[in-house]
Amino acid sequence: MAGTHATPADEAAREAVVDAALAALDLDAKTRLLAGQDLWTLPALPEIGLRSLVMSDGPIGVRGVRWTADDPSVALPSPTALAATWDPELARRAGVLLAQEARRKGVHVLLAPTINLHRSPLGGRHFEAYSEDPYLTGEIGTGYVRGVQSGGVGTTVKHFVANDAETDRFTVDNLVPERALRELYLAPFEAIVENAHPWGIMTAYNTVNGTTMTEHHHLVNEVLRGEWGFDGFNVSDWTAARSTTGALTGGLDVAMPGPVTVYGEALAAAVRAGEATEAQVDEAVRRVLRLAARVGILEGADPVVPEPPAPVDGAALAREIARRSFVLVRNETRGERPALPLEPGATVALVGAAARDARILGGGSATVFPARVVSPLDGLTAALPEGSLTYAVGADPNEELAVADQGFVLRAVCRDADATVLGTGSAPNGQIQWTGSDLPDGVTPEALRTVELTGTFTPRETGTHTFGIKGLGAFTLSVDGTTHFDAVQAADKDDPFGAFFSAPVPRAQPDLTAGTPVEVCLAHVVTLPDDVPFTAVGFSLCHQEPRRDPDELIAEAVEAARAAETAVVVVATTERVESEGFDRVDLRLPGRQDDLVRAVAAANPRTVVVVNSGSPVELPWREETAAVLLTWFPGQEGGAALADVLTGAHEPGGRLPTTWGPLADAPVTRVTPADGELPYGEGVFIGYRAWDRAGTTPTYPFGHGLGYTDWTYESIEVTGTTTATVRLRNTGTRPGREVVQLYLAPTTPDADRPARRLAGFATVEAAPGETAETTVELPRRAFETWDEATNSWTYAKGSYEVAAGRSIADRRVSTTIEA
Incomplete structure (x- = not known):
């Protein structure tokens, strides 16, 4: 079956409509359908009743075809947070909301989920993937x-396959042993194809064992489609397709984005020249x-889901997922009671810049713009x-x-070469990220010459403010009537998305007074290179408040903490630490946060200490604190969820989906290719499997997490x-939820096999004194x-220990079986 409401009869009826539509198309129409007509859509073909197919980035929200805060989206917690709930049903509910x-x-296909593995903690985009465990x-x-x-709504499970780091992601050849490929990196794709029947797969930028993934006939046609029976469409990651005949032979159906792609006119020409066959084109078009x-955009075919599910309250679900994802890794008793939950009525000193200006999501193409954000201070x-x-x-x-947000009121003015205004648009956070369909009314790519971000800024602090520019090309920046920069800002690396993901460059440092508005203007000369396959205008006005002496700020925080009964310190990573486009160089918290x-x-x-990061960071001070709570990137309602957990209205429900430990002890740290190649020399030993093999104790093991009650297995x-079947009892003083984890270990050690592996899990709930029982399936795999x-x-075959417990390092009951 293709989806929740599909039956074989339904599928057969749709296939009949598909066959008739395919037979009515000529070669040019077919090849046009396989190429993006712009950044996000495929062309409509009215002659067969086909509407334009619309795709959009995810995975924590649905951005739509407009990359702007003008078109807000619900922002759920990061995928690492969702995995930390260890709750597939909660993930299903998140998916229902995203379909809504x-x-x-108006989006038909969501470019999500990301199911690449946390091979190394240095992976810069790990916040967008789930876990180290397949x-x-x-x-x-x-x-x-x-x-x-x-x-x-369709999904495109990505990035197929071994896209586990960002360094040289467009060109790297990942050399993955076949066993590791099967047991680790392909395994989650296989499971999702078998159990969820996704309607799409996205093939990655990288090469695997000598063949680029958009041309990988073996992995796409023989494994994905042949062995696993995948019947959905295969879309390239954006700009990943490089060869017309190579991609078609390799099983790629759609080359995105457009209008300049390796398909379309180029594919039609290849068929006419005898370099490809129309039968191959037909198979791609059929998919x-x-x-x-x-998805219901082909006339005559009934959609899989004729009526959408009941409406979901997005804010409420975002808040629930966040608190269910928070992992309490440390909670020491100070005096007569644990540090958390907070004692009712106690005074609290809240500390940290991220407590006021919340970091709710990671950087890059996963970015969405929520209508509201609840910071820890708000919550x-x-x-x-x-x-x-x-x-x-x-x-x-x-x-x-950071992008111009607090205190800025801006609009975008578009002009032609004669400085005539073509149109205007809003710019609520100083970012311009337009593709062809995003341009303001009346503005065309052909006529557009300059974009001016203009408006006012009202400082909230007196002192020297810094303004800067994120983007590439010619800019003019003026603040309060003074021009501070008028030149070209060039790229520092060869990345087609550099204008969107590059670091901002400081260009002005005027002295401003709190509460006194000033005029600001950033003008950009638009150039659209011929070699870019889509129309895109991307740049940002950026800003930083006056920088105070770090020692003074820490001293103020210490005084506030000393005067309160409890101190809550929020520490965080930044977009320069965790984002698409680059890997991490260390696991340290940026700035003076460790000192704080x-x-x-x-x-x-x-x-x-509340740790606001999407993936592991080092916690060198953990033994000096009373409690440590990991909140990932918690989404738009993160501050409200944090208040729920700190006050004890809800317990922290999360368990670690990835091992946390210092970089010096991490088993796999190489993410940088040499001569274009990155060997996966560790084989099947990543994550907890590798920590076990090395005999090294991590800071916090895979599966670890504390609640506000106690459990006896x-x-x-x-x-x-x-x-x-596992039986356990809530021996604490309040209701709770426990994640029961099953680990399977061969009783005879084998150096070629992990010492143990996660084989199943389930969630139970019980009131104080109550017993709970759960039965967990052990998969043959x-x-x-x-x-x-x-x-x-x-x-x-052989003897195995089956152990149940609270983490891979805290196994409470076990038995031995013969397989």
Whole structure:
């Protein structure tokens, strides 16, 4: 079946419509359909009743075809947060919401989920993927895809395959042993294809074992379509397709974006020249028409989902996912009670720049613009009694400029070569990220010559403010009537998305007075190079508030902490640390945040640290604090969810989907290619498998997480090799939820196999004193390994320990079985 509401009869009826539509198309129409007509859409073909297919980036929201804060989207927590819930049903509900958002924005296909693995903690885009473990990734991804497609919106599971780092992502050849490819990197794709039947797959930029993924006949046609039976469409990552005949032979259906692609006219010419066959084109077109039929844009075909699911409250679900994702990794008793939850009525000193200006999502193409953001300061102010909360900046992790937001009122003015105004648009956060369909009314790419971001800025602090520019090309920047920059800003690396993802460059430092508005203007001369396959205008006005002496800020925070009963310090990464387009160079928190935590903890023994990062960071001060709570990138309602958890209205529900430890001990740290190649020499040993093998103790192990109650595991019983039943009791003083984790380990050590692996998990709830019981399936694949000699799966017979517990390092009950 293709989706939640599909039946074989439904599919057969749609296939008949697809066949008739395909037969009515000539070669030029067919090849045109396989090429993007712009950045996000495929062309309509009225002659067969086909409307234009619209795609949009995800995975934490649906941006739509306009990359602007003018068109807001619900912003859910990061994929690492969703995986930290260990709850596929919650992932399904997230998917339903995203389908609702997609339909609201006229989007038919969501470019998500990202199910690449956390091979190394240095991967810069790991916040957008789920886990280091393929089984957990596959389960969460399955829930997500089922949810989105139950709303009648297609998914494109990405990035197929081994797109596990950002360095040289367009050109790197990842050399992955076949066994590791099968057991790790392909495994979540296989699970999602089998269990969720996605309507799309996106092939990656990178090369795998000598063949670029958009031309990988073996992995796409033989494995994905042949072995697994995938019947959806295969779209390239944006600009990834490089060869007309190579892509077609390799199984690529759609080359995005357009209008300049390797398909379209180039593909029609290749067929006429005998370099490709029309039969190959027909198979690709058939898959695109099948997708169109499923989402309801092909006349005569009933969509898979005729009526959307019941409406979902986006803000409420974002808040629930956030608090369910928060991982309490440390909670020490100070005096008579643990540091968390906060004692009712206690005074709280909130510290950290990220507590005021929340970091809710990672950088890059996953960015969306929510209509509202609840910061930790907002959330705690609303939740705590009036007068019980103080705030101090303490330390600011943002060592570079941010987009113009607080205090700015801006609009965009578009002019032609004669300086005549063509049209205007709003620019609510100083960012211009336009593609062809985003241009303001009356503005065409051919006529557009300059864009002016113009308006006012009202400072909230007196002092030297810094203004800068993010983007490439000719700019003129003026503040308060003075021109500070009038020149060309050039690229520092060869990246087609550099204008969107590059670092901002400081260009002006005027002295301004709090509360006194000043005029600001950033003018950009638009050039549209011939070699860029789509029309895009991207740049930003950026800003940074006056920089105060870091020691003074820390001293102020210490005084605030000393005067309160509990100190809550929010530390965070920045867009320069975790974003698309580059990998991390270390796992340290940016700026003086480590110094801040140590100073506050020394002043107040009840110091709680909230870690606002999408993936692991080092916590060198953890033993000096009373509690450490990991909140990932928590989405638009993160501050409200934080208040829920800190006050004890809800317990933190998350468990680690990835091992946290210092970089010096991390088993896999190489993400930079040499001579264009990146060997995956560690084979199947990544994440907890590699930590186990090395015998090194991480800071916090895979699966770890504390709640606000205690659990006693009483028994485990395994039926054959198929199911395990675990019985446990809530021995604490309040209701709670527990994630029961099953780990499978061969009793005879084998150096070629991981010591143990996650084989299943389930969530239970119980009131104080109550017993809970759950039965968890043991998948056959947990007992199998890939045999490179026979090129097949082998069932590894023998004796196994099946253990249940709270993490891979905290296994409470076990039994032995024979497989």
